[in-house]
Amino acid sequence: MEFDSEEEAYDFYNAYGGRIGFSIQKEYGNKVNGRIISRALVCSKEGVKGTDKQDRRIFSVQAIDVELASDLRVLACNAYELMGRKSSGKESIGYLKVDLKNYLRTRRQKELLYGNAA
Structure with missing residues (x-):
C-alpha cells in the first residue's frame, strides 16, 4: 500500500494490529536523497534490531x-x-x-x- 506519509502508514497498521491483537514497530527504511521511500513495519514480537x-x-x-x-x-x-x-x-x-x-x-x-x- 502507498501512504502520503510514514506517520500515516504507521497509524494505519498500528490501528489494524490493535484490532487483530498485536502491536507493531518500525524496522528498516530505504532512503533516496535523505527521503524515506519505503519502511518495513513488523510485529513488535519480531525483536529489536x-x-x-x-x-x-x-x-x-x-x-x-x-x-x-x-x-x-x-x-x-x-x-x-x-x-x-x-x-x-x-x-x-x-x-x-x-x-x-x-x-x-x-x-x-x-x-x-x-x-x-x-
Whole structure:
C-alpha cells in the first residue's frame, strides 16, 4: 500500500494490529536523497534490531531486489553495490555482502532440492 506519509502508514497498521491483537514497530527504511521511500513495519514480537553485524539478515522485501539482480545474472558484489546506492549507503541496507551471498547460495540449494536447477 502507498501512504502520503510514514506517520500515516504507521497509524494505519498500528490501528489494524490493535484490532487483530498485536502491536507493531518500525524496522528498516530505504532512503533516496535523505527521503524515506519505503519502511518495513513488523510485529513488535519480531525483536529489536541489534547493532551486531553478524546478526543481520535479508528481509523478504529486500529479497525481491536480490533475486531480481540474481535472475539478471548480476554478480553478488555488484548487486550489493547497487543495493547500497539504492538505499543511500551500504550502512543503511541492513545486511552485509556475506549475507547476500549466503542468501543466494541457500536459494540455489533449495532449487536443486526441488529439481529446478537451471
